[in-house]
Amino acid sequence: MLELRGVTVPGRQRPRLRAVSLRLEPGERVALLGRSGAGKSTLLAVANGLITPAEGGVSWFGAPASQQPLQRRRQQARIGTLWQDLRLVDELSVQQNLNAGCLARWSWRQILLNLFSAQESEACCRALARVELEASLLVQPLGRLSGGQRQRVAIARLLRQNAQLLLADEPLAQLDPPLARRLLHLVLDLGQSPRALLLSLHRPDLVEGFDRVVGLRQGELVFDKPPTSLSTEDLHQLYASSGPS
Numbered sequence: 164m165l166e167l168r169g170v171t172v173p174g175r176q177r178p179r180l181r182a183v184s185l186r187l188e189p190g191e192r193v194a195l196l197g198r199s200g201a202g203k204s205t206l207l208a209v210a211n212g213l214i215t216p217a218e219g220g221v222s223w224f225g226a227p228a229s230q231q232p233l234q235r236r237r238q239q240a241r242i243g244t245l246w247q248d249l250r251l252v253d254e255l256s257v258q259q260n261l262n263a264g265c266l267a268r269w270s271w272r273q274i275l276l277n278l279f280s281a282q283e284s285e286a287c288c289r290a291l292a293r294v295e296l297e298a299s300l301l302v303q304p305l306g307r308l309s310g311g312q313r314q315r316v317a318i319a320r321l322l323r324q325n326a327q328l329l330l331a332d333e334p335l336a337q338l339d340p341p342l343a344r345r346l347l348h349l350v351l352d353l354g355q356s357p358r359a360l361l362l363s364l365h366r367p368d369l370v371e372g373f374d375r376v377v378g379l380r381q382g383e384l385v386f387d388k389p390p391t392s393l394s395t396e397d398l399h400q401l402y403a404s405s406g407p408s
Contacts, residue, residue, distance in 0.1 A: 164359040170219035179205040181382045190356030194370045195363040197379035203363040240267035243326030249317040253306035261287045264324035290319040310337045331362040
């Protein structure tokens with residue numbers, strides 16, 4: 164499903180990633196832990212194809228990441244990414260933002276229609292309901308929503324995409340703890356076979372439902388183990404201060 168082999172990404176003071184190798188099989192749900200600046204977002208950007216590593220290789224769905232633009236887009240269309248900054252469009256409606264998850268499989272005609280009229284309203288309503296938002300929000304400009312509502316719209320857009328490889332960069336950061344846990348269970352359900360999930364977290368207490376936990380420190384992978392094997396010593400190694408990052 165996803166394989167990173169010896170991936171290195173340069174940085175100004177030190178590499179953003181250094182010789183990182185990671186493999187996800189269908190049905191695996193992997194949590195990515197680390198301090199701010201550890202390289203979690205960079206790793207997800209490499210896994211998504213947004214960043215090409217200076218060294219090492221990336222494979223998606225059993226084939227190397229293509230350097231041919233059309234084939235690469237086809238590979239990336241099977242990857243759904245929820246970024247920390249959400250990458251939603253304030254000027255568009257909630258429904259238009261939700262339908263952005265379908266653009267890779269829509270015709271140009273459907274894409275243009277989405278800019279001027281409501282498309283696939285029932286499917287959008289179902290996606291909002293799954294993230295505990297009212298259907299009445301569909302017509303609202305996204306810019307009017309609260310931070311927590313925007314976060315949930317971004318998760319609902321991921322539902323609309325129906326991708327095979329799911330990547331998420333701290334998707335629960337702006338949500339209250341009870342809602343964060345409910346939506347985490349939803350995302351974990353999405354990551355079951357034949358899909359796979361790689362999700363970065365800022366809260367180690369939320370790793371229980373994952374199959375594996377990967378720890379990243381200063382761009383290096385320091386452990387990869389089941390959550391039941393995660394120890395206090397592991398977390399201390401991961402989060403202990405080591406000066407400016």
